[in-house]
Amino acid sequence: MRIALIADTHGALDARIAEAVNGVDVLVHAGDVGDGVVAAMASLSERLVIVHGNNDPDGSGWPERETLDLPGGELVVVHGHQWPARTRHRKLREQFPQARAIVCGHSHRRVVDRETDPWVLNPGAAGRTRAYGGPGWIELTVGTRDWQVRASDLEPLKPKRR
Template sequence: MKVGVISDTHGLLRPEVMPALAGVERILHLGDVGKADIFKSLEKLAPVTAIRGNIDRSGPCSRLPETDVLLLDGHYIYMLHDVHTLHLDPAAAKFAAVLHGHSHQPGIRRHKGVLYFNPGSCGPRRFELPVTVGLLTIEKDADPTAQIVHLVVS
């Protein structure tokens, strides 16, 4: 299963995001959505699961859950916006992956057998950070793998 992972759109869905996520079976948005109409565009590609971030304080995005847990191809995936607010041990909880955003800094690491994946930000550019989305590959009998996709933006 190929999953698109995005975060920190801050109300801007860049046109480069759609081709980067073409062919995914699901899209996971890790918060700081900014505008709920972003979901309408993303849902043209695949079903969307989203959580709220620290800027999602009003309107429809304020009603998104703070965290979510998904079971995808036999793997539990934990979604939260800011990894620094993680108040559980993902390895003890048997999560295969923790997906997070907030920092706008893309990153992939493993700790105690758990994949920690931040796709970075595909919204407004912040400082000198890249504009990125993520791809998560999930197969029943293998550990999930992640990839950061750098978007070429003007």
């Protein structure tokens, strides 16, 4: 099963990421979606999982947390703004010890922390806003026994000429 993890689009999903994730089994967005992104994601996967970020409108209807029952374990999805950066990974692991992996956003910085279980995965920003070093995403390939993570970093887009 192929799962694409993205976050922090803030209204602009990078077209290269949209092309790369097209056809995944599940497309997960870890919050701070922004206007127009849900429509852009709708054709990319039959299953979209979106959680509410601190910059999403209160009426979005997206939950603060989602748990996906997957072969080989649970994937928990939260935005991450609920915990201070300094202790975020520890607090996430304490709150969701049953998970195989936890996906969060908020910092706009890519993290693949597999040092301790559960893993903490932050795909970084998949749009233009604070995409440190360029936009990116994480591909999670899930099997009953083996989960594999592949982070993809893209070159920053050059500013549009006016």
